[in-house]
Amino acid sequence: MDILLAEDQSMLRDALAKLLSLNDEVKHVSLAKDGEEAIQILQLKIFDVVILDIEMPKKTGLDVLEWIRKNKINTKVIIITTFKRCGYFERAINNNIDAYVLKERSIDELMKTIKNVIAGNKEYSPELMENIFTTKNPLTTQEVEILKKISLGLSNKEIAENLHFSNGTIRNYISIILMKLNTNNRLLAVKLAKENGWI
């Protein structure tokens, strides 16, 4: 088995690589420290399995997943992440992810998952399956865009200039965002959206 492992936290990347290599069935483990590097490596070589962390600099694991599917790279993809963000999970599912597991698992379980996806099976973390239908992101792309600006600390006026809208339009959008999220100020909206992985 040839494996590509993309994970930004050196210690975990290093540890996982060493432990995976100890396994007889694993031929070689390539490493990437961010999404961009992962994509570069994927263009040079074929892997049986690609293991992606989500939150990485440059490009996220989800970005890499989308790139893999768009370019029809023939490989299994496993997402490993700390975060129980349903938004992340949803996006992964939409891109036909093979396995989605939380870092709350052990290495042995990860090994099992790897064999499992190579055998052609899917494997989703059950904790996430539960919530998936209840907490779907209610915001449109535009609204998400605006909420992201808010989360950076921009004022309405700044957002308006930034996105080439009138101040009033932005205020309207924000009003709708607050209504949808059932919050009554921008800070709460940002907090809620972050907790759910929507921004």
Added chain:
Amino acid sequence: MDILLAEDQSMLRDALAKLLSLNDEVKHVSLAKDGEEAIQILQLKIFDVVILDIEMPKKTGLDVLEWIRKNKINTKVIIITTFKRCGYFERAINNNIDAYVLKERSIDELMKTIKNVIAGNKEYSPELMENIFTTKNPLTTQEVEILKKISLGLSNKEIAENLHFSNGTIRNYISIILMKLNTNNRLLAVKLAKENGWI
């Protein structure tokens, strides 16, 4: 060497434990999944080195460190963390930490650090030493308290009620906070303070 490892993320805990155990000099690695568990285990057994993650449920690694020093437990303590928060670092230094390293290191380096502290040396991540003097928390305890409330999304009025002050007083405090942090709205202040580990 007897080692206690406290880390909430199972995958990393598991991986680190396995790799540390592979080393001949390591006799046994005990595991804790949060700060509270770590303290319990520390009451039962003596360790040469305790390795603590900071952000854990129940009690943080810094809480455990403080407990160790207060109870005069004879052991070396290493903090490993993802976060370059100077506030964290400051608190660790004040409690006579033996080593403070970022998770951006490899396992081999961690092993070196362990030997190093057992030999009686200190080891601080150099990235953090640079900033420590430049970015000291300028806020008073009261101000931090208020900023925390803000970060939860409370309005001025709510904070006032919550802390038994007048609305105006809270506004004054916030005004001072914004001035100190050189920001012009509450969201930016929260963002900045979080990035620096002040709240």
Added chain:
DNA sequence: ACATACATATTACATTTGTCACATCAAATT
């Protein structure tokens, strides 16, 4: 062709947030 939805904008308004100057009182300092 017509109705509907969508994105954008305007206006007016109420509320919240942030600034500033100053008041009060108690505790600490000189």
Added chain:
DNA sequence: AATTTGATGTGACAAATGTAATATGTATGT
């Protein structure tokens, strides 16, 4: 005893934020 300092409060104001009703042009569906 007089002064300074710190914590708390007030009032007045400007600016930002949030709400709501409504308008307009474009695209979409039937």
